[in-house]
Amino acid sequence: MAGEKYILHTEHLERHFQVGIEVVKALKGVTFSVEPGEFLTIMGSSGSGKTTLLNILGCLDKPTGGTYLLDGVEISGLSRNDLARLRNHKIGFVFQSYNLLPRTTALENVELPLLYNAEISTHERKERAIKALEAVKLGDRLDHTPNQLSGGQQQRVAIARALVNEPVMILADEATGNLDSRTSYEIMALFQELNQVDKKTIVFVTHEPDIAAFSSRTVFLRDGKVLKDTFNNDIKSAREALDNLPPADDY
Amino acid sequence: MSIFNLLRIALKALQRNKLRAFLTMLGIIIGVAAVIAMVAIGQGSKQSIQDQLSSMGSNMITIRPSSNISPGGGARLDASSLQTLTLDDVKAIQKQATYISSISPAVSSKGQAINGAFNWPTTIQGVTPGYLEIRDWKTKQGVVFSDEDGTSAAKVCLIGQTVYENLFSPGDDPIGKIIRFNRIPFKIIGLLAEKGENAFGQDQDDIIIAPFATVQKRLLAITYIQNIYAAALNENVTEQATAEISSILRKTHKLKDTDDDDFMVRTQAELINTFSSTSQLLTVLLTAIAAISLLVGGIGIMNIMYVSVTERTKEIGLRMSIGARGIDILLQFLTEAILISITGGILGVLLGISTAKLITIFLKWPTLVSESSIILSFAVCTITGVFFGYYPALKASRLDPIEALRYE
Structure with missing residues (x-):
């Protein structure tokens, strides 16, 4: 099958919305594929259809036309419950606004995806959550609640949550949008490390060009179509960018 | 999950x-x-x-005389003046009934009890010792009259708490004292334990209990009896006991199948x-x-x-x-x-x-x-x-x- 060597494979993806009597075509035939280990950024201005694409890639929405294969699975025929299972097993979401449960410890937040996986025991759940938090260097913040953590730390908890179910792909939606540039670089450095060291496949939706510079490939969307699909030969290191920032002012 | x-x-x-x-x-x-x-x-x-209700004896069965003459002719009479029950009925039930543990005939009379300067209007009840068993009534002081007292129509009695309070000064020992009821002297041989009010608010302690024959013959001078009290073996067989008593009484009264009962059998269970x-x-x-x-x-x-x-x-x-x-x-x-x-x-x-x-x-x-x-x-x-x-x-x-x- 065409999509077998890809983590993600879309062909002529279309998504139409019925708004009153008018049909809005948000996606008008998007075709691209992502191989394992890629760090792909999807860029586009607002209205370009990147949110719609993200929803479909995240199995939160189904395309009106075309095919979408996630890890070899065609999603268009799946039920709501099957999609939920797919999200649980194959995708790790990272959101712009972190979306951590308030008044719930970092550990419990990270455990959350595993709660919905009946095959994982309580003991294993905790073990894996601790491991994921250690991977994002928050091993010493297990019992902190979101309001006891900085924005960057909260986003790292969210990344740990995305990692804990060992997904085939991490799907990040403007994951640095709420952070200052220093913290953004820290988060990007973490993503790069996950990509380069742990060989995680990352799909990162953003509208900031300097974020795209840290990825290995960028898909530009405009008006519901792929405008450009470019490989990045000069991947910038977020770690270096972080080091080059002027030292933080101490007030 | x-x-x-x-x-x-x-x-x-x-x-x-x-x-x-x-x-x-x-x-x-x-x-x-x-x-x-x-x-x-x-x-x-x-x-x-x-x-x-149980304090009145929960397995108690009351048999009263009743008129079996259908209304329409003549004045109907109060149950107590009906004379359809006799001691023979009591004996017949005693002999034949199997669901009955004890039985007592009863006659009663209202009157004035007098002890020296005290006097008190009350009721005297003539029964056999079985009555106290039926009512599950104990004596607080003294003893219950014997069967010989019954056959000899002895002028002995037991008094209830209310009667005691109204005929004696507090602390007086009533046992052995003589009181008069409608001019007949009775020797008090026992004081009954307190029973309190019954479900209808009647004071159950306002009573004098004497041997059946004494009240029937010496006080009332009658040959019939007013009530029969019986106790079923236990609460669960009161219905069977009632049916049994009815059939025994119909036989002794020689009632035909078409005749109505000339008695009434009532149980506490009905009240409950x-x-x-x-x-x-x-x-x-x-x-x-x-x-x-x-x-x-x-x-x-x-x-x-x-x-x-x-x-x-x-x-x-x-x-x-x-x-x-x-x-x-x-x-x-x-x-x-x-x-x-x-x-x-x-x-x-x-x-x-x-x-x-x-x-x-x-x-x-x-x-x-x-x-x-x-x-x-x-x-x-x-x-x-x-x-x-x-x-x-x-x-x-x-x-x-x-x-x-x-x-x-």
């Missing part, structure tokens, strides 16, 4: 809004407490009525049934109140659950995006609702029991907390939780994850 995890998540969610969870529970708490307390009062008074049906009505009313208050409590739960679902739309969206299925979300909110209602139920039961206890302590009303009312309120609470929690939970489970995630 396992029940344990569901409970943990629900508990956490409730902990985040302790006050709100408590206020929501309050409706259920008050409803359940009211039901438990009211049923306890109802059951308590029912129990005390039954105890009073009357009171029971009254308290059953009370129970129905209380149940209605319970249903209404739990309905109101349930609407409270539903309201709060809707608020909670709206408030936590984003959380629902997140849970769905990381793999929660609709049923997981449904169960999560349903568990919360049930937890609220069951916790409310437990607190309500505790509050209800303590209210009942306080009522007994301060108002001296008898209360009886019944297990069935606790079980019932519990069941209703759970059902309320499921019923009123279901729709908000269903709403939550049907949210579109995309919209829920973007909800602000």
Whole structure:
């Protein structure tokens, strides 16, 4: 099958919305594929259809036309419950606004995806959550609640949550949008490390060009179509960018 | 997701809004407490009525004469002046009946009892010693007259507490004293234990008890008897005993099949049934109140659950995006609702029991907390939780994850 060597494979993806009597075509035939280990950024201005694409890639929405294969699975025929299972097993979401449960410890937040996986025991759940938090260097913040953590730390908890179910792909939606540039670089450095060291496949939706510079490939969307699909030969290191920032002012 | 995890998540969610969870529970708490307390009062008074009826002897059977002449001819007479019962009837029953443990003929007369300067209007009852067994009546002091006293029509008597209080100065020993009843002297050989009022408010202690023959022959000078008292072997065979007595009496009275009974056989069980049906009505009313208050409590739960679902739309969206299925979300909110209602139920039961206890302590009303009312309120609470929690939970489970995630 065409999509077998890809983590993600879309062909002529279309998504139409019925708004009153008018049909809005948000996606008008998007075709691209992502191989394992890629760090792909999807860029586009607002209205370009990147949110719609993200929803479909995240199995939160189904395309009106075309095919979408996630890890070899065609999603268009799946039920709501099957999609939920797919999200649980194959995708790790990272959101712009972190979306951590308030008044719930970092550990419990990270455990959350595993709660919905009946095959994982309580003991294993905790073990894996601790491991994921250690991977994002928050091993010493297990019992902190979101309001006891900085924005960057909260986003790292969210990344740990995305990692804990060992997904085939991490799907990040403007994951640095709420952070200052220093913290953004820290988060990007973490993503790069996950990509380069742990060989995680990352799909990162953003509208900031300097974020795209840290990825290995960028898909530009405009008006519901792929405008450009470019490989990045000069991947910038977020770690270096972080080091080059002027030292933080101490007030 | 396992029940344990569901409970943990629900508990956490409730902990985040302790006050709100408590206020929501309050409706259920008050409803359940009211039901438990009211049923306890109802059951308590029912129990005390039954105890009073039992104090008259719960397996007691009363046989009265009755007219079998159909109305339409002549003046009908008071039962006590009917003369259809005789000592032969008593003997026949004694000999033939199998469901009877003891039996006593009875005649009574009203009159003035006099002891020196004291006098008191009261009733003298002529019976055999079996009567005290039937009534489960003990003596406080002295002894019961013997069968020989009965055959010799001895002028001895036992007096009730009220008679004692009115004929003697406090502290006087009545045993051996002679009192006069309608000019006939009686020697007091015993003082009866206190029985108190019966279910109709009659003072059961306002009585003098003497041997049957003494009252029948010396006082009343009659040959018939007014009543027969009998005791069934136990409460469960009173019906059989009644039927047996009826058939024996019909035989001794030589009644034809077409004739009506010329006697009446009555049991305490009939009285108890009357009171029971009254308290059953009370129970129905209380149940209605319970249903209404739990309905109101349930609407409270539903309201709060809707608020909670709206408030936590984003959380629902997140849970769905990381793999929660609709049923997981449904169960999560349903568990919360049930937890609220069951916790409310437990607190309500505790509050209800303590209210009942306080009522007994301060108002001296008898209360009886019944297990069935606790079980019932519990069941209703759970059902309320499921019923009123279901729709908000269903709403939550049907949210579109995309919209829920973007909800602000």
